[in-house]
Structure formats: C-alpha cells, structure tokens
Amino acid sequence: MTKLYIPVLQVKVLALTDHDTMAGIPEAMSAAHKFGMRIIPGVEISALYSPREIAGAGEPVHILAYYGMCGPSRFDELERMLSDIRDGRYLRARNMLAKLNRLKVPIKWEHVTKIAGEGVAPGRLHIARAMVELGHVENVRQAFNKYIGDDGPAYATGSEPFAETVVQLISRTGGISALAHPWALKNPHAVIRALKCAGLNAMEVYRSDGKVDGFSELAEKYGFLKIGGSDFHGRGGKDESDIGTVKLAITTLCCFLKMARPIWCSAMKDILLKFAEEPSAANLGKIVKFGELINFDGFSSMDAGVDIVNLCLCSWLSNDGMEEVELEEC
Structure with a gap:
C-alpha cells in the first residue's frame, strides 16, 4: 500500500482500518510522514450480533475503532481479542473451502493464502478473489451473492466476539467506535439499538455513491456521529471503491475530531x-x-x-x- 498509494493519494488524513489487525500501521505512519500525510491508527473488528448472546449464532457485524497517534491505551488487551479473531478466521476459511469443494467449486488453501499475503488471516474477500481467478464466478460480488454471503451455502462462522463486547473494549482502550456499513445488515435497527446501549460513538452513513437513504436519520435519532469511508481492500476496480472516493464535508471531520x-x-x-x-x-x-x-x-x-x-x-x-x-x- 505504501509504495503504490501514498504518493498519489491526494489526501491529507487517512484512517487505516484493516480487518482484525493493526500490524500495517507502523509502516503506513512512517511512509505517510514523508509525504506530509496523517494516519489515524484503526482497525475493523469482526463481531457478531446475537440478541440472546448465543455463541456462533447471530448476524455478522463490523465495528471500526479509531485511535490517536499513540494507539490503544491497553494494546495488549485489544491484541488478545484480535488474535483470537484471526485464529478463528483460519478455521473459518478452511471450513468455507470444504463447503465449496462439496459444491463442486474446488479451491486450494495455498491459492487463498497467497492472495491474502504472508501472515494475513484469510477472509471471505480472499476466497472470493480466488474464485474469480479460477473462473468459478465472474466477479467478487457474484461470489458473495451465490456462495459465501451471510446466507450463502458455503458460509461459515468464525470465533467473533459479541458486538457489544467489542464496542466496550474500544471505549476501554481509548478509541472511537463506529458501526461499519450498516446498510448491509439484515436487522439494522436492532443492532443499532443494542450498540447504542453499549456505548457506540458513530456509524457510517456516507459511501462512494453518496449518503445512504435512511441511515443519516437513524444516526441522528440515536445521537451518533455520522462518518463514511471507502472500504478499500487493496485492489480497487469495479468491485470496490478506491481510496479517497468518499467525500466528507469539513464539518464532519471537525465533529469527529471534537469527539475524538x-x-x-x-x-x-x-x-x-x-x-x-x-x-x-x-x-x-x-x-x-x-x-x-x-x-x-x-x-x-x-x-x-x-x-x-x-x-x-x-x-x-x-x-x-x-x-x-x-x-x-x-
């Protein structure tokens, strides 16, 4: 990322929120410093919303955590949770490949881990990209819609903590918590109500194609800060927005910094x-x-x-x- 994107980003502040890891932040901060850019250390944490807190049952939820320049105040505590989630991602990915194999969609483990990169816990996006490369589907969106989406025949759960627990940990470690892409949730109202009680600070309402109808009003109803992001995963193209494609008003940034x-x-x-x-x-x-x-x-x-x-x-x-x-x- 640093070699390809930082010199041409044309942005002044970038929040780096990789899935379930903060390992890339020191390198990004070092590179960004050379170009006069600020990096906000962050992480996108995989979680589960379950009204009855039943392990392995419920709706997948992604919670964003944004930290100051020195990171979390209790990094070891946060890292223990992230490490457990990453371990679960390996098992989950293997289970999904086994299901795909039974569906006559064969994918080798080595192919997925090569796409993920050394030391990176493979996720659904890496599996989807492998499916595209092998010709099983036309694009990433089709992979999710047909096979590995939340209701797909090859979907599998990991070892995600409950979303409320994640929000509370972010607060305890000195971060700002935000609900990522709420429009992808099956039951956004229930999730948002529960996370409000847990102490959630913000939620995404802006994306590359503009403000999402209904969610700006929901954010106002529950007193959440309204934010947005590109949800860039490293490749760009027609399946995902590129960095810097979400335009935020300066007042949005000011409100975020005032809270943070x-x-x-x-x-x-x-x-x-x-x-x-x-x-x-x-x-x-x-x-x-x-x-x-x-x-x-x-x-x-x-x-x-x-x-x-x-x-x-x-x-x-x-x-x-x-x-x-x-x-x-x-």
Whole structure:
C-alpha cells in the first residue's frame, strides 16, 4: 500500500482500518510522514450480533475503532481479542473451502493464502478473489451473492466476539467506535439499538455513491456521529471503491475530531503515565509502537521517564492539546 498509494493519494488524513489487525500501521505512519500525510491508527473488528448472546449464532457485524497517534491505551488487551479473531478466521476459511469443494467449486488453501499475503488471516474477500481467478464466478460480488454471503451455502462462522463486547473494549482502550456499513445488515435497527446501549460513538452513513437513504436519520435519532469511508481492500476496480472516493464535508471531520480529541488525549496520558511509573525498554516500545519516530538521543537511562513523557507530549500534541491533557508531575 505504501509504495503504490501514498504518493498519489491526494489526501491529507487517512484512517487505516484493516480487518482484525493493526500490524500495517507502523509502516503506513512512517511512509505517510514523508509525504506530509496523517494516519489515524484503526482497525475493523469482526463481531457478531446475537440478541440472546448465543455463541456462533447471530448476524455478522463490523465495528471500526479509531485511535490517536499513540494507539490503544491497553494494546495488549485489544491484541488478545484480535488474535483470537484471526485464529478463528483460519478455521473459518478452511471450513468455507470444504463447503465449496462439496459444491463442486474446488479451491486450494495455498491459492487463498497467497492472495491474502504472508501472515494475513484469510477472509471471505480472499476466497472470493480466488474464485474469480479460477473462473468459478465472474466477479467478487457474484461470489458473495451465490456462495459465501451471510446466507450463502458455503458460509461459515468464525470465533467473533459479541458486538457489544467489542464496542466496550474500544471505549476501554481509548478509541472511537463506529458501526461499519450498516446498510448491509439484515436487522439494522436492532443492532443499532443494542450498540447504542453499549456505548457506540458513530456509524457510517456516507459511501462512494453518496449518503445512504435512511441511515443519516437513524444516526441522528440515536445521537451518533455520522462518518463514511471507502472500504478499500487493496485492489480497487469495479468491485470496490478506491481510496479517497468518499467525500466528507469539513464539518464532519471537525465533529469527529471534537469527539475524538479528549478521548485520545486521555488514552495518551494513560500510556505515558504507565511508562513514567515503570520505565523499561518494553514499556518504551509500547509508547512509540504507533507514535511518530522520536529522537531519544541523550536518554541512555530508563530513569528519564518523565522527560520522555514530556518529549512525547511535545511531539504528539499541539499547544492546545498539551493544555487539555494537563499531565501532572510524575
């Protein structure tokens, strides 16, 4: 992504929300910095809505999490959930291939993992692309409609957590939570009501072909921030929108940042204070995992915890942000 897209994106702020992983964010932030672009660290988390919270039963839901420059305040806790989901994706993909094979649509596991890329847990989109390459379907949309959509004969569930649990974890780790593409849900009203009670902050109402009828009104009804995104998955073409195709009004961005700023500043404060209380190389690594590269020359000892905290704050925050954080003496 960084080699092909960042130099020609023509955008100033980009939220990177890969499915169930934040592994690509450090590279994206490093590359974006060279071109004067801001990356908002994020992740799109696979979840399940079940009114009775029955494991393995219910409707698939995708929850977006947006974090500040230093990432989640409890990254280890978030990563445990994401790791469990990724493990479930491997099993799910194998089950789907087995079902496709019984439907006389043979696909080799190696083909799917090659499309997914090294170290990436394969998902339905990778299976759909394999189906297109092998000539089983004409396009990705047909693969979903005929075989691997939520009601398709080759659909399989993974080990997704309940959507309410995901929203609560995002809040606990200092993120902004948003419901992705609600127009794809079978029962959007029930899902939205449940997630409102769980603390959801926002929902998508804009996409590349404009605002979706009805969902802007739903967002207003439940007091959600209205956002949108391209839902770009890496290839573009007629099956998906390209990066930057969703045009958001500047007022939308201002409302998003107004909501996010105190939450992100609080998360940043938590991360830095934990380091100041327990300076160590491991905790220092957590500070700069998603933060911009900072020159730590002169800090040869981990005893300089407070100085590093203040250096990070100066690097990451504007003057107004510094005043809002109100970091106490450690």
